[in-house]
Amino acid sequence: MRIGEVAASAGVNIQTVRFYERRGLLQEPPRLPSGYRVYQDQTPALIRFIKQAQSVGFTLNEIRELLQLRNGRVGNASQLRSIGEAKIRALDDEIQRLIEARDVLSQLLNACNCSDGGSECTVTIGRRERHL
Amino acid sequence: MRIGEVAASAGVNIQTVRFYERRGLLQEPPRLPSGYRVYQDQTPALIRFIKQAQSVGFTLNEIRELLQLRNGRVGNASQLRSIGEAKIRALDDEIQRLIEARDVLSQLLNACNCSDGGSECTVTIGRRERHL
DNA sequence: GTTGACTCTGTACCTATGTACAGGCCTTAT
DNA sequence: ATAAGGCCTGTACATAGGTACAGAGTCAAC
Numbered sequence: 001m002r003i004g005e006v007a008a009s010a011g012v013n014i015q016t017v018r019f020y021e022r023r024g025l026l027q028e029p030p031r032l033p034s035g036y037r038v039y040q041d042q043t044p045a046l047i048r049f050i051k052q053a054q055s056v057g058f059t060l061n062e063i064r065e066l067l068q069l070r071n072g073r074v075g076n077a078s079q080l081r082s083i084g085e086a087k088i089r090a091l092d093d094e095i096q097r098l099i100e101a102r103d104v105l106s107q108l109l110n111a112c113n114c115s116d117g118g119s120e121c122t123v124t125i126g127r128r129e130r131h132l
Numbered sequence: 133m134r135i136g137e138v139a140a141s142a143g144v145n146i147q148t149v150r151f152y153e154r155r156g157l158l159q160e161p162p163r164l165p166s167g168y169r170v171y172q173d174q175t176p177a178l179i180r181f182i183k184q185a186q187s188v189g190f191t192l193n194e195i196r197e198l199l200q201l202r203n204g205r206v207g208n209a210s211q212l213r214s215i216g217e218a219k220i221r222a223l224d225d226e227i228q229r230l231i232e233a234r235d236v237l238s239q240l241l242n243a244c245n246c247s248d249g250g251s252e253c254t255v256t257i258g259r260r261e262r263h264l
Numbered sequence: 265g266t267t268g269a270c271t272c273t274g275t276a277c278c279t280a281t282g283t284a285c286a287g288g289c290c291t292t293a294t
Numbered sequence: 295a296t297a298a299g300g301c302c303t304g305t306a307c308a309t310a311g312g313t314a315c316a317g318a319g320t321c322a323a324c
Binding site: 055056057077081084085087088091092094095098099101102104105106108109112 | 187188189213216217219220223224226227230231233234236237238240241244
């Protein structure tokens, strides 16, 4: 497979494939005499894995480390598991943070004394005056 | 107040204050003959408002619009309210997305047959084989 | 009257994740 | 054999939100 087919099959841009190679997520593939990259059949699946890992919150740097562990020989399953557990905790924290932000904003809107004729939009929540 | 005092009082970098000015979040303040910026006493509170709005998910561009509306004369309260409600919906969507990501990852770890001696870490969720 | 702290402008750099373009080869079909 | 399309490298640009630095002017205290 050449790069165009890989990109189309994985649903990404050609530039993205080369970008992942530069970042060390994809190994440098062999080349034709012309310099064209030649990929194995499983490369699109690997790219889809990268996209899926991204969608659950991993950064490309973290994914590169996951892939290095996965390609390693022994003793890596428990490391993978602990990385995954750490990411779940990070997601929980972020979810909690967003829920709190949502509630602050919601209270602000509910408690607000705004009206189109009023000169200002002011409300007090907790000890502090807040505006929107 | 000069810029250093404003920045310290608001808990941000001096560069950040100038950055907000360039982005139109802070109006250009009057200057001393030397060119030094002179701020009003409420400027640190305005910067803290910006930081708070950021923390509940508004971007700087959105905050600039909020501030323009807030400084406007009439008929803006309902606009402010609908912007706030839209942001709440966006937060709800993002929270939902993260919860789903968290669950995918959690199922992956629970269902995984990994062990340090095993050659690979593979599990099937739904119709697709997934790895971590 | 000099030192040290503060401020000015302009520009460059940073993370993260790509996307786009220029200029030049390569391949394939007709 | 030629035109269309694919691929190569290198560089620049994009977003969002800052941070840092260079070189110069200013202010206040001793």
